[in-house]
Amino acid sequence: MSFKGIIFDLDGTLLDTIEDIADSMNQVLSENNLPTHNTEAYRLFVGSGIKNLVRKALPESHRDEATVQAYFQTMYNLYRENCVNKTKPYDGITDLLDDLAKRDLKLAILSNKADEMTQQTARALLPEDYFSIIAGLTDEALKKPNPQKALQMSKEMGIDPKEVIYVGDTDVDMQTATNAGMYAVGVLWGFRGEKELRANGAQKLISHPSELLGLL
Structure with a gap:
């Protein structure tokens, strides 16, 4: 061929890009007193868009659509400002x-x-x-x-x-x-x-x- x-x-x-993604999402989680994840975990969270990553990173108790959307917007804004720090x-x-x-x-x-x-x-x-x-x-x-x-x-x-x-x-x-x-x-x-x-x-x-x- x-x-x-x-x-x-x-x-x-x-x-x-994994470190900038992990740093941004972990900052969102930390600022909301939610458990963070190590960088390796984010290798399994990525691949299907930022909103899906946010859903996977949140605790199961926080995965209703309204909550996911709110955290998605926060993550989106933060990552936009930090997406080439370590990438x-x-x-x-x-x-x-x-x-x-x-x-x-x-x-x-x-x-x-x-x-x-x-x-x-x-x-x-x-x-x-x-x-x-x-x-x-x-x-x-x-x-x-x-x-x-x-x-x-x-x-x-x-x-x-x-x-x-x-x-x-x-x-x-x-x-x-x-x-x-x-x-x-x-x-x-x-x-x-x-x-x-x-x-x-x-x-x-x-x-x-x-x-x-x-x-x-």
Whole structure:
């Protein structure tokens, strides 16, 4: 297969965002006298948007919709102000993007992170000129693994979905790739592990960004 485009997940794939996410949510919890979580726990909370993360981080007694919405808004505002404090590209990502930019490939980012923060973190920490499209979550109904946004990106780039590599680090990403008919690549440096990625449709696993070049 000759691939013509790559869609990347953001958190856990291009950027290591976990500390800023954990710090922000733990501050919200601490200020409300609720139990906090270690950073590793947040690796299981991320992947389905900030509101879902807030729901998982709250005690079960605080998960009614009105309470979740209130804490979500607090978390959203705090994280927006602190989303690039400790966040950085994973080792090898900048070199990978430099190499891909020299090839005849279309690149895009699709995240379940709120669009505002997706734009903010990607543009602050990655060479935005390399990407044809950068998109985060604007509508809960379109949240991954719904493939609609991925398919829309493919259409906008003028590429058949079968000619697109979808790169991500969670079950949601692999499901999105499968649902969109794209080639699913799971990364082992992100927030989840090999077992989850394989179980959800990963067609290839890579342990370093440079290994992606072997598919081209």
